Amino acid sequence: MNKIYVVGIGPGAYEKMTIEADRALQSSDMIIGYTVYVDLVKEHYPTKIFLTTPMKKEVDRCMMAFEEAKKGHVVSMICSGDTGVYGMAGLMYEIGEKYPDVELKIIPGVTAALAGAAVLGAPLIHDFCLISLSDLLTPKEKIKSRLLHASEADFVICLYNPSSKKRSGYLRWACDLMMEYKSEDTVCGIVKNIGREKESVLLLSLSQLKNTDVDMFTTVFIGNSQTKQVDGHMVTPRGYKGV
Amino acid sequence: MNKIYVVGIGPGAYEKMTIEADRALQSSDMIIGYTVYVDLVKEHYPTKIFLTTPMKKEVDRCMMAFEEAKKGHVVSMICSGDTGVYGMAGLMYEIGEKYPDVELKIIPGVTAALAGAAVLGAPLIHDFCLISLSDLLTPKEKIKSRLLHASEADFVICLYNPSSKKRSGYLRWACDLMMEYKSEDTVCGIVKNIGREKESVLLLSLSQLKNTDVDMFTTVFIGNSQTKQVDGHMVTPRGYKGV
Numbered sequence: 001m002n003k004i005y006v007v008g009i010g011p012g013a014y015e016k017m018t019i020e021a022d023r024a025l026q027s028s029d030m031i032i033g034y035t036v037y038v039d040l041v042k043e044h045y046p047t048k049i050f051l052t053t054p055m056k057k058e059v060d061r062c063m064m065a066f067e068e069a070k071k072g073h074v075v076s077m078i079c080s081g082d083t084g085v086y087g088m089a090g091l092m093y094e095i096g097e098k099y100p101d102v103e104l105k106i107i108p109g110v111t112a113a114l115a116g117a118a119v120l121g122a123p124l125i126h127d128f129c130l131i132s133l134s135d136l137l138t139p140k141e142k143i144k145s146r147l148l149h150a151s152e153a154d155f156v157i158c159l160y161n162p163s164s165k166k167r168s169g170y171l172r173w174a175c176d177l178m179m180e181y182k183s184e185d186t187v188c189g190i191v192k193n194i195g196r197e198k199e200s201v202l203l204l205s206l207s208q209l210k211n212t213d214v215d216m217f218t219t220v221f222i223g224n225s226q227t228k229q230v231d232g233h234m235v236t237p238r239g240y241k242g243v
Numbered sequence: 244m245n246k247i248y249v250v251g252i253g254p255g256a257y258e259k260m261t262i263e264a265d266r267a268l269q270s271s272d273m274i275i276g277y278t279v280y281v282d283l284v285k286e287h288y289p290t291k292i293f294l295t296t297p298m299k300k301e302v303d304r305c306m307m308a309f310e311e312a313k314k315g316h317v318v319s320m321i322c323s324g325d326t327g328v329y330g331m332a333g334l335m336y337e338i339g340e341k342y343p344d345v346e347l348k349i350i351p352g353v354t355a356a357l358a359g360a361a362v363l364g365a366p367l368i369h370d371f372c373l374i375s376l377s378d379l380l381t382p383k384e385k386i387k388s389r390l391l392h393a394s395e396a397d398f399v400i401c402l403y404n405p406s407s408k409k410r411s412g413y414l415r416w417a418c419d420l421m422m423e424y425k426s427e428d429t430v431c432g433i434v435k436n437i438g439r440e441k442e443s444v445l446l447l448s449l450s451q452l453k454n455t456d457v458d459m460f461t462t463v464f465i466g467n468s469q470t471k472q473v474d475g476h477m478v479t480p481r482g483y484k485g486v
Contacts, residue, residue: 008357015263018253018353022262082357089365090481093473100474106361108353110261114251114325118349122332126381127389129372129398137482138369142397146370149396153389155372230336231343238333239380 002069002102006089008082008109011195012040016115021107025076032065033078040196041078062091066099082111086132086160113158116191116219119201121233123189123221128156133163133170147174151181156227156236159220163213171220175210178222182206187223189234190214203234245312245345249332251325251352254438255283259358264350268319275308276321283439284321305334309342325354329375329403356401359434359462362444364476366432366464371399376406376413390417394424399470399479402463406456414463418453421465425449430466432477433457446477 005024010016025031025045031038035052042050051068053061065077079087089106096104117124129150135143150157157178162171178186184207192200192215204212206222214220227236248267253259268274268288274281278295285293294311296304308320322330332349339347360367372393378386393400400421405414421429427450435443435458447455449465457463470479 010261013263015266016261016351018259018261019265020256020258023258082353084357084360084365084367085371086368086481087365089361090368090478093364093476093478094480097474106365108259108357108361110325110351110353111357114327114351114354114357117327118332118351121336122327122330122349124327125329125333127372127374128328129370129393131370146396146398149392150372150398153392154385155389155393231340233336235333235336237337238329 002072003074003105004065004069004092004102005076005105005107006083006092007076007078007107008084008087008111009037009041009078009080010110011081011112011115013195014041014044016110016195018107018109021109024107027074028076029073030068031076031078032061032068034061037078037080040080058088058091059095062088062095065092066095066102069102070099082109084108085111085130112160112194112219115194116158116221119191119194119199120189120203120221121230121235123223123227123234123236124156124158125236125238126156126224128158130158130160132160133167133174134161135167144177147177148180151178154224156224157222159222161216162218162220164216171212171214172210175206179206182222183225186225187227187229187234189221190218192218194219203229203232245315246317246348247308247312247335247345248319248348248350249326249335250319250321250350251327251330251354252280252284252321252323253353254324254355254358256438257284257287259353259438261350261352264352267350270317271319272316273311274319274321275304275311277304280321280323283323301331301334302338305331305338308335309338309345312345313342325352327351328354328373355403355437355462358437359464362434362437362442363432363446363464364473364478366466366470366477366479367399367401368479368481369399369467371401373401373403375403376410376417377404378410387420390420391423394421397467399467400465402465404459405461405463407459414455414457415453418449422449425465426468429468430470430472430477432464433461435461437462446472446475
């Protein structure tokens with residue numbers, strides 16, 4: 001049976017990939033992905049054929065992978081982070097219904113929330129949510145509801161896609177919503193270019209975060225009521241009863 | 244400066260570790276962890292010294308790591324999954340305040356939510372929460388509030404620690420709470436022994452999940468209102484507007 005590996009390559013640096021992901025790419029004839037991600041891995045797999053499609057051409061990219069697999073090529077479809085977190089794994093299954101002879105093997109990776117957390121310290125030690133601020137495919141009302149409920153229930157929150165050219169005020173909007181339940185002094189952190197060149201990190205309060213500009217390569221962390229700064233790191237305790 | 248690597252080894256299988264985690268363990272003199280995790284990696288690092296402490300002795304384990312690092316040994320403290328998700332990274336920073344001469348380097352890994360999702364299909368493609376049902380360190384009221392809010396806001400939910408000998412009815416209790424907002428037909432999945440021997444997977448409805456016994460080696464996934472079964476896999480679409 002023809003096979004496609006759907007591979008999360010982690011945040012970018014080669015060594016943050018899993019051994020399994022590396023082996024899948026090594027054993028593939030072709031590696032398909034969004035141009036930016038292909039550029040991140042290309043140098044490590046010099047003998048492979050690379051195919052790319054631009055952003056927002058995800059459906060084309062998936063069909064390209066299935067068509068190449070049908071021809072008998074071993075194909076890897078790559079995503080940054082984890083292919084199962086805001087990634088291509090879901091779309092691959094949906095499009096794969098038309099290609100019953102092609103089997104998918106999903107290879108998980110370190111998503112930005114985990115990689116960014118490791119740079120900040122330990123913000124995600126307790127219950128947390130991931131919320132994307134992109135309203136490209138999700139109604140803004142739904143995003144609002146999730147921000148409010150997650151804040152009221154005192155989750156640590158990690159925001160993906162906090163900003164883009166078209167959505168420059170969204171982080172400010174999200175902070176205002178979260179401050180309906182979270183203190184303005186809540187410990188927050190932002191990490192830019194995780195695991196890549198020019199990685200940078202900043203700890204700040206929720207009220208400061210509200211007035212901070214971030215770009216689309218930034219991941220944002222908002223603590224729970226127990227999150228604190230420990231020696232310049234963002235740390236959420238394991239629980240509330242002891243320790 | 245003395246250094247401790249705090250390493251997430253992923254769900255268990257060697258190849259699900261990151262290249263960076265493998266390199267950290269290779270470069271360490273000593274590897275410290277809970278007995279079960281040490282047994283998972285031991286065969287791959289035959290020249291290392293392994294130190295273990297039993298479950299619930301986390302503080303002792305952390306102090307052991309700092310004491311060995313102070314003596315000049317390069318130490319890796321290992322956790323299954325990601326050390327920053329219900330793991331030891333936070334406690335290491337807290338205890339590390341007493342050891343200003345020891346530097347921590349957190350190495351993220353593939354947590355059970357990501358590894359389990361890859362086995363089930365693509366359940367975590369959209370906004371999701373991780374909630375632990377363990378009330379060892381968290382008041383049960385807080386867990387209840389998080390289950391209710393996460394369900395009302397239509398998050399995909401991934402449950403850690405869904406059961407133990409002392410908490411045998413907790414999954415049933417959690418399902419009842421989630422069904423206050425989620426349909427009893429919500430697509431759910433459970434994965435047992437992720438990435439280890441005897442890995443098993445089951446798709447079922449939320450009402451079936453309520454009547455299912457799980458053990459502490461199981462991770463539980465509850466879909467959002469859009470999650471569906473695609474060819475035997477649990478798949479959450481990327482959004483609601485298109486595709």
